[in-house]
Amino acid sequence: MSPFNRREFLKLGLTGGCLIAVGGSQDIITRVFGKAETPKKVIILGLDGIDPHLLETWMNQGKLPAFQKLRSQGDFRPLRTSIPPQSPVAWSNFITGTNPGGHGIFDFIHRNPENYIPIFSAAATEGAKRTISVGDIVLPISGGKVNLLRKGKAFWQHLEENNIPATIFKIPSNYPPAVTKQRTISGMGTPDILGSYGIFNYYTTDTAKINEDIGGGRIHEVYVIGNQVEAKLPGPINSFKKDRPEASINFKVFIDPIHPVAKIRIHDQEFILNEGEWSGWKRVRFSMIPTQSVSGICMFYLKQVRPEFKLYVSPINIDPGDAALPISTPKSYAEELEKRFGAFFTKGLPADTSALDNDVLDDGEFLQQDDFVLKERVDMFEYELSRFESGLLFYYVSSTDQRQHMFWRLIDKEHPSYDPKLASKYGNAIENIYIEADKIVDKALAKVDKDTILMVMSDHGFTPFRYCFNLNTWLKENGYLRLINEWKQGQDSFFLNTDWSKTQSYAIGLNGLYINQKGREAEGIVPQGKTKETLVREIAHKLESFKDPKTGEHPVLRAFVAKDVYTGSYASEAPDIILGYNRGYRVSWASPLGRIPKNIIEPNTEKWSGDHCMAPEVIPGIVLANRKIVLRFPALYDLTATILEIFGIKKPKDMIGQSIFNLRRP
């Protein structure tokens, strides 16, 4: 090899210097798709679950000055929600500008008609189709994938086709994110690293007081030996191994013999926590095979050191810096946020409502955790606002929804879980989150100029959930559902005790009711056509007529027949009847998963005490804008049409809404 001459060396040095300078600089920031300038700009704040009645009350009391300012600049209207008013359905209406018949999301939970098993409606995971086995190890040849089950084109995809840039931050019903060049990150529906909607781990020496078979969490009995605790953090299923074992990480906790403090050692990380302290995000890596591992993030909370040891570990979120599953478009968007803000919540519903419901976290601890969520959202919102220059910015906040679900019992004295002592301490949790939302609106208002349209919206409102309606029990009591063994009623889930040969109708999901239709369901008995039509109308009528013997109220306010309310290509996949519950009532905890308790109505003693899976007219959402709203009763899908109109895009045929503004009027 000939030596470099001086000129070549200088060239090499210059090139190397440039590479060093670029390589060491901040990473190249992902550019949002589309042209740099648009004549109009749109900011949409999606505040999940903001209720028009509460909002108006606190606005009128002067507690929400930014909301009030926005109303005075433009308008405020209740917003017609979806049928049923569940978040995945409602947000899909908004995303696609259609009703559920157009996007195919009818409930959180759908069912497989071949086996009557409940399935998640939003996404489906496919394993690798082709693999090779080497001893105990299974190597995928083709990659597995996660499919978004929501159909229809998202409004930001329409914007993309028209060269309008958009950033879509954590909109629900978009996991995995729809294919786009726009900057998007998935929200509600995004699983934890186990592929579930969130499983926490709780390590304690005191398992007696906790039901080990709880939903949304795993309880681990541990022993303190020599002031040390050894435990395992369970991870995802290791599909690289033939017997698909659960991956796990061993960790150790060192406890001071006197002081209420402990050190946790996991991998090569060590951190010390005082009793009652959160660790912040910790990265954990589950080894699958020597060349493959999965990275996740979780928080530790040292609840108590003694007399009983209690350590909570949050659900393991997908690591945004090294995502094992698709959570953003482009992939680098999540990484960019992670580099700027550090690890952040990626699980769809970030606050751990299961831990609160199961007394693993108390009210104060849950609020601390949700404060982390909120702070993170506010920080990221400020960042996105600061770089928002054109097109559309959609930003979603979940804490408004989660806190109303969990703390309604403390503002509703008629609620079976009302506790005056707790109410005096945490009774303002809902009001406080409205005040926090107001601060977010204020930040958005500060960014608004004459060309910016600001819309603040919610997908639905809220109402108390005092009584559980066991829909499958009602069907059984009315002769539409038969059991194999009467004496076993209430014991089995997933309809294991159901005699399908004599069952005409069954309920799965939070609002759906299906006819056991011949040719559609595996053991269907009701022929399609007039017989089914008559049966559907009969059940709907009976449900609406049913009265709660204790209160005299109708638990079911509306029983919508699907064919009357849905239009679009996927309407035939809908449940046959969609129930709209009355204020105070909701489907029970048992019914959506095919359990049939003995009583039709039971008090709801859970902490999950506010809800929105009711009749749409009971819980409208909100829309506020800095423009006059001309539609008297705007609906979610009208906002989609509005977005397209603002940017001068012709509304596609499958969109059913209309603009809420009259933008042509000067």
Place this chain on the structure above:
Amino acid sequence: MWFFNSIFGKIFEFIFIPFSKMNPWIGMAVASFLTGIFMLAIFRWTSNQEGIRNVKNKIKAHLLEIRLYKDNLSLSLKAQGNILRYNLKYVGYSAKPMVFMIIPIVLIIIQLNFWFGYESLSKGQNFILKVKLKQGYNPLHTNIVLKPSSGIIIETPPLRIEEEGEIDWRLAVAEEGSSNLQILVNGQSAIKTLTVSQNSICRISPIKVQHNIFQEILYPGEPPIKKDIPIQSIEIKYPQKRMNLFGWHIHWIIAYFILSIIFGFAFKGFLKVEI
């Protein structure tokens, strides 16, 4: 030993101080450049340059032989055998300079690790302080007091791990500026320095050790702990640092070796070194 360590440390300080506020890749490039030149110089002075040149020429000649006589199997095999033989001879010629290089390179790496291996602490950040006692001292029965300088807050009570003879604290930086931590054990005191800085590269000593030649070579960042103090080591858990290469975070030693080799090859002709 500390005298040697402090002189050696000062040399590195002298090299890196001008680059402390610049992108760490600049300091890394300087370190790699100097190392590359240093390795070339050692190689030139300690190796048989003529022998290496001859061996390389012979390898080239036999490679040519394989190309020319590719139809002659016995000649090709013989040439391959010769290539192998001269390769081994080449390795033999390289062994001597490697022996001369290994000790200074290890010492350089130890020093560089102080500059590139750890992130300095900044305001608001917390960290763990670990004090390991000498064998025979039980942390539960030893009177240990931590006195940080102003600007450092003790966030947890001492966490005593009897089995490991260790006492840990979590501390936090409240103010920027030079800081140290005084640890009093049974009335005797040891001081551990703490680096709080906004510089992109700065010298960080994570561990202070007892008098012990091997330990002092490995951890030469601070004077050793006096023999009569019953502390084996004092450690601050600084965050690990990574070099950012287009968003890809690599260990500094990878960057260092690659850049040193690049500089070495770039300058071997200029310094007339046969490698």
